[in-house]
Amino acid sequence: MNRPLKRSNAPIFWGLFGAGGMLSALLGPVLVLITGLAVPMGLLFGADAMSYANMLAFAQHWLGKAFLFAIVSLFLWHAGHRIFHSLHDVGIHAGPGAKAVCYGGALLGTVIAALSLLSMGF
Amino acid sequence: MAEKTITIKVLRYNPEQDQAPVFQAYQVPFSDDMSVLQALLFIKDELDETLSFRWSCRMAICGSCGMMINGNPKLSCKTFLRDIYPETVRVEALNHFPIERDLVVVMDDFIDKLERIQPYIIPAAPRSLAQGEYLQTPAQLEKYEQFSSCINCLLCYAACPQYGLNPEFIGPGALALLHRYNADSRDGASAQRMELVAAEEGVFNCTAVGYCSEVCPKHVDPANAVNQNKTTAAGNYFMSFLKPRGTSK
Amino acid sequence: MSKRRPYVRPMAGWWRKNPFFIEYMIHEGTALFVAAYALVLLAGLVCLALGEAAWNGWLGAMKHPLVILFHLVTLAMIAYHSWTWFKIMPKTMPPVVIGGKRLSAAMITGGGLAAVALASLLALGLFWGMTR
Structure with missing residues (x-):
């Protein structure tokens, strides 16, 4: 049988999925612990650990900018790709609609993150 | 003393x-040393000659007697009643294949796929008789050996x-067999097979569930073969942008 | 005429029929929490860009008991993602041969989890140093 083969463009999404999966596996728990629990509950760190001045300075440094951009966008690409496959798993056809929502959402988040970070200047 | 019996639901x-x-x-x-296959043979010989199932070697090497046993894919010759007794044994045709009749599945699709992966050594440069045999080191053997244990049991x-x-x-x-040939130092056809690996039918359908490797009766790790090929296919995909070689075949 | 009429069984509900698949769906489901947390951070970034008042609004929202509860659940789910990510690693990565011996599955998973511990300590230390 010689059906014509079409090259899959999955490596792009799979690569972003893998990078985001690795980053969230390594840093996800500790980031949630810091930003979602310790700081809001006033534990471990000073009361104004995430003050406007502190965080703006962090986000204006090129390294901080790169870190925040990588975290937000790669987490979204990781999750988008996984959710895309999970929709297929539960029988929701992985057509253009599902693709637009999962990957489009990640792309939109990436653009918003980039614009926000750029608007804060260096 | 009444004879012990076990219920087999087919x-x-x-x-x-x-x-x-x-x-x-x-x-x-029921007896301690009976396999599920022997129980099916008992049914066919003594109770119901219309029951259909495939089997051959009774020793886990022919790969014919795969079926779902209590919901898990198993070789029926390698699954023993004593491990299930006194529970009921539930036997079904292998999941994900069309049922031809009873426990017999239609495996044409797999045979077609097996042909498409070119499961044989295609040497990069064939050696003449005068040049002698292909030599291989233990380290080179190690690279593909486990994948060569596949018995096509599905x-x-x-x-x-x-x-x-x-x-x-x-x-x-x-795909595990494809990798077995790609990883063989005597083979030179991984570029040919890449077309299939990287295609929409290829490795990227895998979501690393990993159950394939759990159920393999010959301890092959298909999940690893598939995922190693994701890495090579992704590398190949991105490299193809760096050095355009005209249209692909 | 052929009497063949192969019967194709439906796939509906496949993942409920085997504990292995239930676990798979749970670890795939961690993606919902990764996405939700990324959106929380994204909202924070937007607020930070909008100015001090917006940022303080975001900080305040983070203190809401329900948001704290959400982060507790998210912490558990993302930690589960970390565990399953490295548990499946021996199957998903190419074999690593060190000194002629293939690195065992337990070593790969253990190494990954050690990396999580190290990265976490590093992040805590850096954050503490930067905000002191």
């Missing part, structure tokens, strides 16, 4: 009579939901 399907498969229960004498296909959801997917077993 999913029956007769395409000439049945709209859909139904379970039928049989009482089979348990990994029955374990793979992605194959069940999309039968276009080449699937764990054939």
Whole structure:
């Protein structure tokens, strides 16, 4: 049988999925612990650990900018790709609609993150 | 003393009579050393000669007697009643394949896929008789040896939901065999096979469920073969942008 | 005429029929929490860009008991993602041969989890140093 083969463009999404999966596996728990629990509950760190001045300075440094951009966008690409496959798993056809929502959402988040970070200047 | 018996529920399907498969229960004498295959043979010989199933070697090397036993893909010759008794044994045709009749599945799709992966050594530069044999070091053997243990029993296909959801997917077993030849130092055809690996039918259908490797009766790790090929296919994909070589075949 | 009429069984509910698949769906489901947390951070970034008042609004929202509860659940789910990510690693990565011996599955998973511990300590230390 010689059906014509079409090259899959999955490596792009799979690569972003893998990078985001690795980053969230390594840093996800500790980031949630810091930003979602310790700081809001006033534990471990000073009361104004995430003050406007502190965080703006962090986000204006090129390294901080790169870190925040990588975290937000790669987490979204990781999750988008996984959710895309999970929709297929539960029988929701992985057509253009599902693709637009999962990957489009990640792309939109990436653009918003980039614009926000750029608007804060260096 | 009354003889011990065990209940075997078999999913029956007769395409000439049945709209859909139904379970039928049989009482089979139980002994400690009986396999599920022996119980089916007892049914066929003594209780119901219409029961259809495939088997041959009775020693886990022919790969014919794969079936779902209490919901898991198993070789029936390698699964013993003593490990299930006194529970009921539930036997069904291998998941994700069309049922031809009773426990017999249609495996044409797998045979087609097996052909497509070119499961034989294609030397980069064939050696003449005068040049002698192909030599291989133990380290080179190690690279593909486990993948060469595959007996085409299809348990990994029955374990793979992605194959069940999309039968276009080449699937764990054939991809493990593909990798077995790619990883062989005597073979030079990985570039040819890449077209299939990287295609929409290829490795990227896998979501690393990993159950294929759990159920393999020969300890092959198809999940690893598939995922190693994701890495090479992704590398190949991105490299193809760096050095355009005209249109692909 | 052929009497063949192969019967194709439906796939509906496949993942409920085997504990292995239930676990798979749970670890795939961690993606919902990764996405939700990324959106929380994204909202924070937007607020930070909008100015001090917006940022303080975001900080205040983070203190809401329900948001704290959400982060507790998210912490558990993302930690589960970390565990399953490295548990499947031996199957998803190419074999690593060190000194002629293939690195065992337990070593790969253990190494990954050690990396999580190290990265976490490093992040805590850096954050503490930067905000002191």
